[in-house]
Amino acid sequence: MSLPESDKAYPIEHPPDTLVFELTILGSNAAIPAHNRHPTAQFLQIDQHCFLIDCGEGTQMQMSKFKIRPNRIHHIFISHLHGDHYLGLMGLISTMHLYQRTEDLHLYGPVGLSEILTAQLKYSDTRLSYPLHFREVDTEARQLIFENEILTVETIPLRHRIRCAGFLFREKPKKRRLRKEVLPADISLAHIAALKKGLDVKDAQGNVVMENEAYTLPPRKSRSYAYCSDTRYHEELVAQIRNVDLLYHESTFLDEEAGRASETFHSTARQAAAIARMAGVERLLLGHYSSRYKDLNPFLEEARCVFEASVLSVEGESVVVPEE
C-alpha cells in the first residue's frame, strides 16, 4: 500500500537550534459538524514527538487534507466519550493497519474506550498489524500518564456531563546552552556535560577554571500546553493550568447563552478568557464552537475584552509556541 501523503511542510519557520512546539487544528466544532467545521481533533508536535488529542469523526480525512501522515502518531489522548471527541478513532486505527503499520500505538482515555474499540475489532475480525496499548485515565485526579526524555503529559480533571479529562503537555527543564564561540577547542565531553548542568569546571585541586556563567547561556524556556475540552466554567481549573504558554479552553457558546452553557456543562468565550486571565497564561486558544454560530468573530471579540492574547481555532492552521 503506498502512502499518498507527504509530511507536512511547516508554514512557519522555526528558528535554528530550537525545538518544534506546534499545534495544528484538525477539528474546531462542537457536537454537530457544520459550516465546513469538523468535530474536535488536534495534532501536537513537540520536537519529533507527535500526539493526537481527541479524534472526532472525519479526523483521518482532515489529516490527509492537511498532509499529516497517520503513522507519525504514536500516542493518542481522548478526553471523553462523547462522539464528537472520539468517533474518528476506529477509522484511524484501521487505516494505520491497512498501511501495514508495525510500530506501537498508545491510547489514553476514560473507561469504556477499550471496550468499544475491542468490540469493533472483534466484529470486523481485525488482527492489527501493530501493537495497540490502552491506558485507562482517571478523570477525577491529576495523573502523570506519559513521560519521555523531554516532556510529560498529565491529566487535568474537568467538569463535564460525563467523565472528562484535559491534558497538560510540559517540556521538562532544559540544560544551559553552551556559548560555542568562547569554548576552548579541546574541551572534554565531561566538562561540556558539567557546564550544561550549570556547574563550574574545576581542576584537580578544586579550583574553578571555567566559571559556568562565562561559558553558557540560561536554558531555553520549558514550554507547556493545556488542553481543556469539554468543561463547564469552574475556577478550580486555574490552579491546574497556571502560567502555561498555551491554553486551549473550549468556548462552545457566546456569553448571551451562558445559561445554556451551564446547563450543558460547556463554557462561553468570556468564561474561557476569564480562566485564561486568572491563570496568567501566555495565550488562549478558543474552539469547540456550537453549530448555531457561523461567524466566529464574536467569539474573538468577546474573549479579547477579558484577555487580549486570545486566538481562534481554525482548521488547518497551526499555533507555534516559541522557545525563546
Next chain:
Amino acid sequence: MSLPESDKAYPIEHPPDTLVFELTILGSNAAIPAHNRHPTAQFLQIDQHCFLIDCGEGTQMQMSKFKIRPNRIHHIFISHLHGDHYLGLMGLISTMHLYQRTEDLHLYGPVGLSEILTAQLKYSDTRLSYPLHFREVDTEARQLIFENEILTVETIPLRHRIRCAGFLFREKPKKRRLRKEVLPADISLAHIAALKKGLDVKDAQGNVVMENEAYTLPPRKSRSYAYCSDTRYHEELVAQIRNVDLLYHESTFLDEEAGRASETFHSTARQAAAIARMAGVERLLLGHYSSRYKDLNPFLEEARCVFEASVLSVEGESVVVPEE
C-alpha cells in the same frame, strides 16, 4: 436547534404521475478514504420512503454537503461490520438526537452492531430523544427484512471475509392505471377500485358494462435495486438479482488485480460486469474503488467491454430508475 439543511432539489425531473426511485451516492471508496472519495454510503428514495444503505465515516458530513436532512431517514441498512461501511452510524444517530428527533429509527445489520452501538450510547450517557430499533440480519440466507405498502427489502447473502449481506429493494406489483379521459364522470369508487385491480365492471345482472382494457392501461413497472457490497465474485449471486433494474456491484479493483481481489474477497470491474450480464440487469453501478486508483475511467472501460450499460458511482450524483 435549527435545521440548516433544506431538502434536496432533485437535479433530474421526474415525469408527473410517476413515483421517485432515486439513488444518491454519498461515498464511493473502499477501505481508506482518498482522492476526496469517502467510504461507502448511499441514500435511496422510493416515493416518500428514504433509506440509507451503509454509513461509512463522514456520512453525516456528506449528507449535509448534498443537502439531505438526516431526519428524512427512518431505515438504515448495514451490510457488514468493516469500518468503511458503518463507522459513520454512531455520529449520525447522535446528530439525529441533537436535532431532537422523535420519530422511530430502524437499523438492520449483522450480529454485533447492536452491541457496539449500545456500548457507545452507554459510555456517552446518551438517552436518545427517539426510539431506536435493531433488527439482526441473517447474512447466510435470503430474508424479508422490511415491507411497507409499496415495497419490500430482502437480504442477499454475499461472500466476504466476514458476515455480509446485500439488500434487494423491490416495488410491489402496481395497479392498472385509469384512462381518465374515457371514464364516465359519475363512476363509483367501487368501480374505480375494480378497474384498478384489472376487473371488468358488471351490472346487477352480471353483464359486463365496462370492459377493463377499454378503461385502463397496464400497471407501471415495479422497479428494483440490488446493492451488493462487499463480495468476492461468485456466480450463485446471479439467481438472487436476476433482471433487477439497477445493480450496484462492488468493483474494488481492476482486472489486473484479480488475484488480490480474490484473496481479499473483493471483485474487479470486469467481474461485476460479468455478473450484471449473466443476471440480465438493466444497469450496473460500479463502486467501492480501492484508494490505489485515482482515475476511475479504466473501471468504466473495463466494465463496458463486458456489459455496456455500466456507470460509475460518483459522490453527490444520483441515478434515477425510470418507472416507464
